[in-house]
Amino acid sequence: MPFSFIDIEEKKTRLLGFLFFFVILFYFLTAYLLLVILRNAFASREGFFWPSGSSVLAAFGVALLVALLHWATSTSHLIEKLSLSIGAAELDTKDFYHKGLQNIIDEVSVAIGGRRITGMVIPSVSLNAFALEDFQGQAVIGVTEGLLTRLNRAQLEAVVGHEAGHIVSGDCLATTVTCALAELYDELFSRLKAGMQRSRGRGALLVLVLLLIIFFMRFLSTLLRYFISRQKEYRADAVSVRLTRNPLSLAEALSLISTNWRGGGAMGERLESIFIVNPNFSRLDEKQGFFSDAFSTHPPIAERIRILTDMAHADAKTLEEHLKKDVWVSPVAKAEFTETKSEAPVAWRVFVDQEWKGPFGLEELQKSGLLTPETWVKPEDSGKIAHAYEDEALMPVLSPHPAEKKTKEEFACPHCRTALGELYYEGVPVQKCPHCEGVFAPSRKISRVLIRRDKTFDAEVVRLAEVAIRERDKRIDGFYKQKPVNAWVLDCPQCGRKMRRQFFVYSYPVEIDRCVYCEGIWFDSHELEILQYIYENKEHFFDDASF
Incomplete structure (x- = not known):
């Protein structure tokens, strides 16, 4: 049975509450272990000593303050920090490949109720995709450049549908927050390791002790991230099938991603939970059972593909034949071309109250009061779905008195001195x-x-x-x-x-x-x-x- 909006919000609240409790516990255990080590390292008498009750209470107070600071700094500007960590940037509105991706994202956005989703791209030849969400309700779906050049439109729609599934099911925010919290410890672990290699004597011993503590805490943090991650991929696959009615295309996409470079060794490889497939190949990912569920970020690719092919009433052989026959079609007809401006549409349909209304002309739209910059519109002649502010022909309605446009920036050839x-x-x-x-x-x-x-x-x-x-x-x-x-x-x-x-x-x-x-x-x-x-x-x- 699909989740209702209330169920999803309650689920997100419980998960985020659990994450915050875990951060407090994380710092408390770290402080407590440090107290035990320091208490015994500098003890004047022989024997093993446990910290006093007042020391434990003080450690809990410090842990609570540090946890609040960590939570506040980690969860602010979530999308900006994580997208920077993986090298992602917003789509180029003039790039034809990027335009095609944005069009697919807009179509999926309308299908899930009009939720605005920003498209991003990672400039990498690897094949992968990701989704992010923050507390302000901003959502991002992104892919690598390699994915744009290898997947056909149906496969790309299935991948975008999968990432949208994370957003509508409530998984995306918890995963984004978990990655932001865990990333700090990955960075700290790396710095301490480098410090240990540079140190000698008692300093090296102290760094080694701290390294072991951080390693243990990083293991607990990673365990929590993995616990949240694995089953959500099955749910997102199911949402994608429901949106696209094409389980075989998602199976094809997963097969292509899993048999090519996914981004292992590149920026953001440690944030594997946000990706459709783990960037790093792991034998543990392809196994099932308690141990794999606890330590693996994603379910087995083979099992995901099997479920999808069963939905399509196909088998592995059928999937292989489809992949052999698959012909990728470029979004551009020629390798080099200049863009010609098309005539402005004369009528649009408007997405209001969960349905398309119209068609309306410019004057009718101006009088109707239905149009805002964020309203989804669809020109009658092209059928391309976009926000009203993205359609230049609607600017007279949205801005009756627009500011004077700046002159176009000109570039001069360094050899000929003529305009490019x-x-x-x-x-x-x-x-x-x-x-x-x-x-x-x-x-x-x-x-x-x-x-x-x-x-x-x-x-x-x-x-x-x-x-x-x-x-x-x-x-x-x-x-x-x-x-x-x-x-x-x-x-x-x-x-x-x-x-x-x-x-x-x-x-x-x-x-x-x-x-x-x-x-x-x-x-x-x-x-x-x-x-x-x-x-x-x-x-x-x-x-x-x-x-």
Whole structure:
């Protein structure tokens, strides 16, 4: 039987109360153990001594104060801190891949009652997804760039539906809070370990004692996080199936994620509870029983897939055949294109009181009083669901007297001194010179370009890439021998300061011009394509494919 809103809120309150009690207990046990150790370490008589009742009471008071401080600092700005820990950023509203993800998130948001959910993305080639929530009711669903380039739309919808399941079932807030509380001890554990390695003598012994205590407390904290995590994945899978009516797509997505790199060793790997699949492979995850339930963050992938295929009245062989036949369709029709502005819609439907009303024209919407910036709207001609504030054509209704728009920022080519034009390169908005064909983009966008696979390469690019690899050592030697003044020649198209001529990285010997001030990168003609070709074929060029 599905949870009611009251059941979910009561469940969240109980879990959060238990978490707060656990934090108090955590600090009390830590203080008590320190009292026992210090009392006996500095005792003037032989024998074992227990702390007095007044000392225990004082330790409890200190533990309570520290627990309150820890709770307050850990639970403030939850989403900002955890998203920073895993390297996630909000979606680029102009990126076509990101637009597709936001569209799916908006559709799922409407399906669960209009809850506003922010989309985020991790700039990583790994395959994974996550959800976060805070006490202010803000919710986030995010995926890795690798997931966007490997999953088809149906599979991506199933993954987003799974993460939305955590939000609507009430699991997400407790998991987010638990991760924030546990992260502090992971950091403390790492610092103490480093301190122990640098220390000698009695100092090293003291650090070792503290290290053992923190390790034990970290184990208890992790145990609580794992206890909350494991069963919620089954519930979220079920919610996804209910939202999408497509259990086989979620099974396909889980199979693809589990057989590729999930993010182990990258930022945020210790926050495994928030992810759809544990970033670190663990044999314990694939087992069942009391021990696995206590020490594993996620249920077995094979069992989750089996349940989903049973729902689809299929089996493992059917799933394998579907994956073999699966053809990924890019959200962009061409690797390079310019966006053309479409005509504004003439009518919209509005989501009010849990149903779509309309269609209404601009004048009707203005008189109806139904429209607010947060209202979900759907243009009649496209059917794309979005908030009213995201539709430029509705600005006259929302802001009858808008402020004068700023002029568009222009970028100048460092070679030709002419204005750069905006171009979508594999769905990523970049600036390109129409004369010399140089490309300028922030470094954060280049990682997206490298992960995606829309571009095809002509024979000239392939030849230049092979020459770059063959002459890598010679190019590096020549770069070191050049005068420093020759490395700062071109002006940055964005901030106007001098850019530094350097290799993108030494593994990929492609020279670029990097601005150390605004982090923009300038590629001369073909340099970006050469870099892409080397990256996409690194297994061919390097013995170690981790380059």
